[in-house]
Amino acid sequence: MLVLPMAPVRRPRTKHGRRSVTLRPKITKQVETLARERDLSDNRVLVELIEQGIEARQQKEKAFFQLAERFSAADDPEQVKQLGNQLGRFVFGE
Numbered sequence: 001m002l003v004l005p006m007a008p009v010r011r012p013r014t015k016h017g018r019r020s021v022t023l024r025p026k027i028t029k030q031v032e033t034l035a036r037e038r039d040l041s042d043n044r045v046l047v048e049l050i051e052q053g054i055e056a057r058q059q060k061e062k063a064f065f066q067l068a069e070r071f072s073a074a075d076d077p078e079q080v081k082q083l084g085n086q087l088g089r090f091v092f093g094e
Contacts, residue, residue: 064090 023031035045067090071083 031042031045031049034040035042038045040048064087067083067087071080071087074080074083
C-alpha cells in the first residue's frame, strides 16, 4: 500500500493594514499609561481603543436609526414630540 504525504493546509492570509499616526502628547501619555497598567504594548492598546471606538460608533448609529424608525412610526402627538426631542439631542447633543 502506497501512502502519500498530505499536503499542508493553507489558511488564507489576512491582510493587516499598517498606519502611521501622530498623537498629541496628552493622548500619547494616556496610551502609555494604559499599556503599563494592562501590561500590553502601546500598539495593542491603540488597536483595542480603535476597535472599541468603531464598535461604539456602530452601536450609536444603530440606536439612531431605531429611534428614527420609532419617530416615523409614532402616531401620538405627545410621543412624536418626545421622540423628536430625543432625535434632536442625539444629533445636536444636550
